[in-house]
Amino acid sequence: MMRRLFTWIVDHAGWVVGAVGLLTVALVIPLFSLKTNVDFASYMNSKDPAYILMKNAEDRYGSQTLLMVAVIAPDDIFNATTLAKIEQLETRLAEIPGVEEVQGPLGQDVITSSETALDVGPAAPDGRAPTTPEGIAAYRERILGMQSIRGLLIAEDGSAAAILIRMERHASDYDVTKAVREVVNEVGTPPERFSISGEPYMMLSLTESIQRDLVILIPIILVVMCLVLFLTSRTVRGVWIPLLVVGLSVVWTFGPMGLLGIEVSIITFILPVLLLAIGIAYGIHIMHRYDEEIALGKSRREAVIESATAISGAVVMAGLTTVGGFLSLLTCYMPLFREFGIIAAIGVALALVLALLVVPALLAILPAPKLRLKARAEAGTNGRLARGLGTVVGGVARRPRSFLVAMLIVVAGLAMAVPLLKTDSSMAAFLGEEHPAILGMTDFDRHFSGSEQLMIEIDTGQRDGLKDPKVLREMLDLEAYLRTLGVRKTSSITDVVRELNLRIHANDPAFYAIPTERKQVSQLLALFSSQGGDFGTVALPNFSAGEIAGYYPRADGATKAKLVRDIRAYLREHFTGDAKAEMVGPTQFFDSMSRQLIRSLISNIYSSAIIVWLIVTAIMGSVVAGLICLIPLAFTLLVVFAVMALSGSTLNIASATIAGITMGTGIDYAIHFVSRYRTEMAVDGDCVRSAERTARSAGRAILFNAAAVGAGFLVLCVSKFMAFRSFGGLLGLAMAASGMAALTIVPAVLVTLRPRFVTTPPWSRLRRFWESRTKKT
Amino acid sequence: MNSIRNALKAAAAIAIVVCAATAAFAVTGDDILNRMEDTFSIGGADSGNGILLSIALVNQYATGITTDYSLAVAAETVLDSGRPADADETSCALMYILGGDDQGLTFLLWTPEAESEKSRMWLYVSSFDVTKEFISDEDRSARFFGSVFTYEDIAGAKDMRNYYSATILREETLVIGSEERPVWVLELSPKPGVDTDYARMLLWVDKEEDMFLRLEGYDASGVETKEIVVASLGTFEDRRIPDVMVGRDLETGDVSTITLSGMRRPAGGLPESVFDPKERVRFREVVRAEQEGEPLVSRRRP
Incomplete structure (x- = not known):
């Protein structure tokens, strides 16, 4: 069936490329209408009691959104220059459309009284900044004596002033906050320091950081992927064709989102980076196989059909497990992860389909390369790396029990560290301490009652x-x-x-x-x-x-x-x-979100394991094979969580998805090893030698694949978001760990258990059983 | 606290409106606005015998919460013959809360005719038996007892002539209850350099009584944010006056209803001491008399 499909694609290559091109152009347009959603409240499960409590409170008491501007003076704010700037800020901020109320240390109404009268008026005379030394001294005495203002609008030591801005109910937080920042930037000249804080400012910062992050991340991952592709293919077409396919899958994933008005969440926005890292492999596999066929002297048409048909099974298998890993996020409690799981699964599926569609079509159109691949392939399997891998894996295979005992000790050690893992769903955990929005919070912590x-x-x-x-x-x-x-x-x-x-x-x-x-x-x-x-x-x-x-604080x-x-x-x-x-309020909300993160993570570990196990079992026709392939992944997750716990990295909105991504991506290495091991076992039936040969052939590919995907993930380490920096690092670690575990733990288990599925494929056993039943009948 | 002063102004204005008499033939929008403001302004003509009335205010918030206040108002213009003729009047208004735990909380406002003099306000907190004078700046956009109405909305709290220019949009007939009233429809635009609550206002002004029967406020983007409608008309001393006014905040969905009732002239006028902040006893006496339905007998004009 696959051969017929690829024959059709090759025979209609121009049409295929043209149709894909046209559809892509059409889907580029909605990309410009994509919107981001950085409202953390919308990520919560709407049935969660904490969410319901907060929404009910908002309905009853109205918006509790406050923007806060801090003016921090080198000594104290009680001088004519600083007070004039505060007055200017209070006046100009109140003029911004959408601002309902501005509370500042000059204009804030206060009640004072005497024996016969109550005096109601602004804290400063007429709400204006005093200019004379006597006026400033009197104002200082008056305002620092006010219980309700101290700690809220004026620092206890007078070193800073705060201006609180309440927005109109239907005003655009984004527009008002931008206008507030413009005013603060204009008025906020040294020697005073000015900072902005509050939830609307966080949202603005997040939105802008996302845009800036993508501008930085996409070119970097493109460069990294170009390097990886060139190193593995040594041809120009080996670089641009896989990149083009993944680029198309990004457009095909995000275009319909823009069309349907689906907003990009705080984790969906890194999907292009993930797709580039994960999806690139599908194109590579087809092209490598094509080169091999060409090197064998086949015609271009024959080579494309042959290579695509031969490799499609493995590529589909790899794609399906990754799709399954992402779909496992559907079991998460938080809708944020469910949405991400669906979109990522669609993205990977599109990358897979486009690789199977566009790569053969392009190869059929482009002239065949002049390669000497046979020599290169020989050098590959007999190279230093391959020999080294063979030696290591052979060593493991000769003493599998000792190795497994050593690994169990390592696992026990790692398991002890995991309970130290902390969760943190706060903005600070996401943005990082050095982010300007977090620095603004620090100012409020230092000078006022807290942020x-x-x-x-x-x-x-x-x-x-x-x-x-x-x-x-x-x-x-x-x-x-x-x-x-x-x-x-x-x-x-x-x-x-x-x-x-x-x-x-x-x-x-x-x-x-x-x-x-x-x-x-x-x-x-x-x-x-x-x-x-x-x-x-x-x-x-x-x-x-x-x-x-x-x-x-x-x-x-x-x-x-x-x-x-x-x-x-x-x-x-x-x-x-x-x-x-x-x-x-927000404290119980974010506490609940932290608990939801753990709940989502645990459910994702189980669901991804089950889904991946089912897929592998179906592909390999063996329950035991599925379980063996899961062993390196369990080890990998243990390593990742232990490293997180020991390094102080917290479980947050980004890292809660790590189980699904690791399972879906890392399983490929184990599948690859087990499949090749079965082939090698068919040669001489010797476990150790089969493991060695598998390592020398498939081991090299596994390492390259893990390195390529891991390098793609590591690009996230340059993100502006702390959460993504650690997420990228952890995913890189996960790829390395799962690759290494596939090359060591899997052969040790296979040699120790000697499972039947290796020598007698279950499907053939089933066929024989069915045939014997038919004969008896 | 500024708003209490305005509340009293508003209450007094509502009371005094019944005394206003205005002949009318409008020429321009500003003329009509002038006449309307004269009718509603606190400095309007008063017979001198004072007025008593009750105000029921019901606030229905979009959240489903309802609050209500019952207020009794006594208002009078007091003459001081020792002062120049153009500054010899002081409008006095006493407003106190009826019923519940707030019973007896009383506000007193003096608004002198002389422009050079500031109005003064006192508060009597009956539960502490304390009287204090309020000293504060003007504030016209505060909400009147948590209602949709601001002091700007209620006639008398703000002289619209100082803030808006009016043009006649059209003439039409407005149905109030079962009654058809001929009205001018005015469009009010803010005067240059002044700060107003609305970027544009439409005002339906009764041609015969020079009082507004409907108001629509719009923001800068042209969206209607608030409307106030006279829902029912009553009669006092042969003049039509608003009985029920309904205000709607179209942004929040809150609705407030003001009902005026029991408007009457006390026989022989109000005792002068009613408006004397030093007479704490009289504060309480007025409250008691109102509660028990006793007539207030003037000591000043027997």
Whole structure:
């Protein structure tokens, strides 16, 4: 069947190339309408309780998105120049379309009071920066004395000021954030330092970094692949034809995405790099075989049909296992990975189909090369590398049990390290410490209450429930507890009530407390809301529920997980009455995302192993063969996770897919070795000599293949994202480990177990069994 | 706190509208706007006997939450014969919350006629028995008791003549309940250099009463963001006045309804001490009288 297919392709080569070319041109156009989606919330499983809690909170309390600008002065901000810049920033930022509110240390409304009056107005006179030394001194004294502003808009030591920007509900975060950055860049001249932080800025940074990353990564991987292809083929066509095929598969994968409006996620965007690394092999195999056929003196037409027919089985097998590896991501809990799995599987399948379609067609059109491949092939199998491989594998095959025992000790050692593996779904883990957006967070950690935010909803379930002084005191106790956990500042309705109580009582510090009567609380709150005061996330308009916000410095996944556990335990213990309390904000969301990552990873390990095992079993017709081929992959994953754990690399959104990719790609080496070993065993039936010969022939190809794919993955090490840098390194390691394991562990197991499928192919046993049944009948 | 001042202005304006009389034949959009503002402005004519009315405010938020406030308002223009004729009036408004835990929270506003003088506002927090004067800058875009209405939306809180230029778009008939009212449809554009809530506004102004019956606010991109509609008309002293006004925030989906009721003139006028911030007792007395339905007997004009 395959021969007929390739004959048809060769006979209609021009048409095939033309049709593929036309379709590719048509699919290039939608590439320009591709959009990126960097919203981490959309990556979560929408049925996850943490996701539901956060979305419900957003529905009830509105957007909690804040952009934050920090102005950091060399000494302190209380000088005319720095204050003038802050004033300019406050004014200009407020003018940006889509900005709803700007809170700054000059214009922020504050309440002061005397015996007879309440004074409401901006923190600085008329909201303008004071210019005289006396005015600046008075402003400094006034603002540093304000509990609600210190730590939030002004650093405790006066060294920095913060401007908080709240966007309109329907404004474009991307556009507003870009405009904010432009203003900050214009106003932000030395000696002060200006930095931006907040979720919208993270999103902008991610989007721009993705675009910059692709601009850098694609040319680098092209260069690397050109080198690899040239080294293996030593011909120009051996470089451009496989590259063209993989390039086509990238266009064919992403073009329809643009057409269908499917957005590129934070992990899908590296797919071109992965496709280039993985898909290149399919073209290489066909071309190498073609060269061999030409070297044997066959005609161009004959050589193309022969080589494509002969190699298509192996290429399809390699492609299918990789597709299976990616499809195993469909079992993941997070939709992000499911989507990536489908798109990557389609991409690999397209690379495979295009390789089988376009490479023979192009070879049929192009003139045949003048090669002396036979000599090169001889040199290959008798070369230094081949001999070395033969020696190593032969050594293993002679003492297989000793080798396996040694490996078991290594495995035990590696297994001990794996529990040290940490997860971190935070932006910092993804972007890296040196990313400007993370540096902005560090500034807020250093000078203010912190860049991380946790939210706890207190829901009394009844109208005006928050006006109950008992509930408010429980909230105060909770806020005090949060501070013992490292939360630097909290903000809630208790602040509003205590502040107004203090002001109504002429600043008597004794009244910075929750009033004793419900009516008193109610009137203070009515006073606030009657003047248009917006409680925002602090309380719902009917005071049935409200949120406590806590600010703390940036923390890793483990610290956040402990924080969430401790807070939840406290809430379970203390909020047992009518008032229910629950964590709803970003901290619990990212903690849940970390747990989802582990869940996705574990499910992916199992599912990829099962899928790959099923494919190998079907291809080789042996359950045992499938299991043996999985052994080097299990070892590889163990090595990868141990290295991750020992190097401090965390499991994050990118690395959670590593199991599926390793299984799907690395299995090829084991399949290749086992297949060749069966062939060699048919020659003389000697296990050790067969293993040696297999290593000298297939071993070299396995090493080259692993090196080529690994080199492609290693290109990710120059990514701007820390997560992808470690991901690329780990995938490179995985390819090396799976290649080496296929060349050592697999022969050791085969020689030790001497499985029947090696000498008697299962399909032939089945055929004989069926024939004997038929004869009896 | 600025908004409390505006709330009082708005309440007083609503009260005083019934006293306004305007003859009308409009020539330009600005003329119509002038007449409308004269009718609604707090400095408008007042009979001097004061007015009492109740305001019910219901806010229905898009999230499904509903809040309501019941407010009682007393308003009067007080004359000081010792001052020049063009500065002898002070509009006083007292607004207090009825019912629930907030009962008795009272706001008092003085708005002098003299442009050189600033308005003043006091707050009486009955649960603490404390009176404080509020000192704050003007703010016209704050939400009135958490409602869709801003103080700019409610007549009197902002003199639109200072901010917008008006042109007549068309004349038409607007149906309010079962009643057909002839109206001018004005298009308002911001004057150069002024900061406004809307980039464009359409205003339906009643030809007979010079009051707006419908308002549509648009943002810079031409999208309608808010509308306020007079849903029902009532009568007071032979004039038509808005009974029910419905405001819709088309961006958030929030809806607010203001219902005016019980508009009346106290027999003999209001006691002067009602508007005296030093008279804490009177604050409470007014609240009690309103609660118990007692007539407020003037001590000033027996």
